[in-house]
Amino acid sequence: MSTSTPRNIALAGNPNCGKTSLFNQLTGSRQKVGNYAGVTVERKVGFFTTPQNTPIRVLDLPGAYSLSSTSPDEDITRDICLGHHPAEAQPEVLIGVVSASNLRLHLRFLLELKQIGVPVIVALNMMDEAEKIGLTIDTKGLSADLGMPVIPVISLHKQGVTQLLTTLDQPVPAPPALPEGTDLHAEVRRLLSHYVQQPATSRERFTDRLDRWTLHPVLGPLILLVILFIMFQTVFAWAQPIMDALGSGLNDFGAWVLTPLPAGMLHSLLADGVIAGAGTVVVFLPQILILFLWIITLEESGYLPRAAFLLDRVMAMAGLSGRSFIPLLSSFACAIPGIMAARTIQNPRDRLVTILIAPLMTCSARLPVYTLLIGAFVPHRTVWGIMNLQGLVLFGLYATAIISGIIAARIMTRGVASQEHPLLLELPPYRRPLLRSVALGLWQRAVMFLSRVGTIIVSLNVLLWGLSSFPFPPAHATGAAIDYSIAGRIGHLMQPLFSPLGFNWQICVALIPGLAAREVAISSLATVYAIGATGDDAGDKLLPILSSQWSMATAFALLAWYVYAPQCISTLAVMRRETRSLKIVFGAAGYLFGLAYLGAFLTHYITLKMQ
């Protein structure tokens, strides 16, 4: 039978049953990743055709342990399976994915699917793993007993997928429901004893051997530390040459575009608004991809839950669980991938708090600002024999941010923490990450990053460029052009608000374009001080001017401001996309600006008193 409208089917199964690799095997790259309306649960849809040319639309439902849901992920799975979801129709056929090596856990959820009354095809996944540990499964007997087709599959290979496709062409009746009130565990035990033969002597599994090391109270944290160290080394070291090459490539491209254009409005718009704006963000792509390469690999291998296990106590001090650690760590490179990585946190409250404190982790874009101000105002001298005072101040800025993050999380989780907060984390068997899944994951991240964040950034930059360029200065003007622009006027208007922090109007002006990306503040200051330098060398010329014109209190206050201020529109935009709530974005911006103002005010006040 061949129809033009695709048949709706869905993959359902426990977490770690190999559902997503089966999905990738079925659909290849013909899949779309997005969010379910109103929630932050990832929605994966794919398309393929059966041997008889029936077009199929398949949903990869979030992994669930049960239809009595405990998380937003499981809510989606339950609602779609039962046909209660407002936007998704109930699937015509469910493919119940179970791992042959963990049937004791996975069969129970399959029995829940059997009770729904929709045809279910069982994909008995990871048959190779089951064979390796010596299990023999009577698939024919199991299929007859369940009243559902059971198809052995190895989702890493094409094996079984063809048979699965053929089965989709045949009419599959809904399985007979078990009597009301059946003890599903007892039923699972009965099925296992009838159709699965365990080996007489069970060898210790690979996962158990590895866990001896990775979960060890002393060696475990050490191994984690080494992994994290290498991860951050590569994020910074490997990315740097690519970022440099990309940066100069973008410069060349910009020059190539701009050379034929006469100097003027269009030139300025393209150079300062579009190319500079998009460039500052695109340059971060290699860093983000390397970071995600690590995160996806650690996730696919099954190590991530172990890291969460090891760090659970540490994160509990902040009122969070171990799962928040990796996203927060990523935020030291850039809060954007950090906030995106918070998707791996299942608990919605933990996820939200993690997103809210991610901007407090000192991102790499703040380093240029820190370096400039420390270089200008902190004397280069050795303290306590071995330490460099400038390095110490830099370390202090990082430490202040981390401690503030812990305190902020502690406060945010306080009200809700009275409710018990479970860990209940499955530690899945270790698996070799699939090149295909990793590549597909990276590709999806890259596209998502470039298309959505890229468009937001470019439009904001054009807006800021407009604000800083119009209206033009009068013909005989002496000051910097920006002084006469809307941004310049706003700077003067803002000054009364910021004078308690010791900020002059030039700083206020620089804060505005600094909204697009933190490091832009430096080139903006250069423009304001009419140096006419742009980009990286701006700092060198700016340094003596700043140290002669600013007081120490002003400089330190600006440093304190930068520790907290959420002045990076792209972070707020990603926050908006991930949480789908403007209220949260305004709340985050409000609390961060509040902290920044308070921090800068106190720093200014204390520095003045101490002098």
Added chain:
Amino acid sequence: MHTLATLPKGHEAIITSVSHMTDADTIALRLGELGFVPGERVQTIATGPFGREPIAVRLGTSRFALRHSEAARIHLQDSK
């Protein structure tokens, strides 16, 4: 009678019951759905690096990380 929270590392025991702290104890329900049901064998395979919490246990062919309060719901008897 002891609970999973106090089962020493490396030891195995049989689950006798899972207590529900409230009428709608979602954690106890979830424990049941994960297979923590009377008659199953559990083994503690690791304890957290900072004291007893969290613990990692093996249940059949699955492994789980639990916090103390979750493990304390699971009552055990010695396997021999």
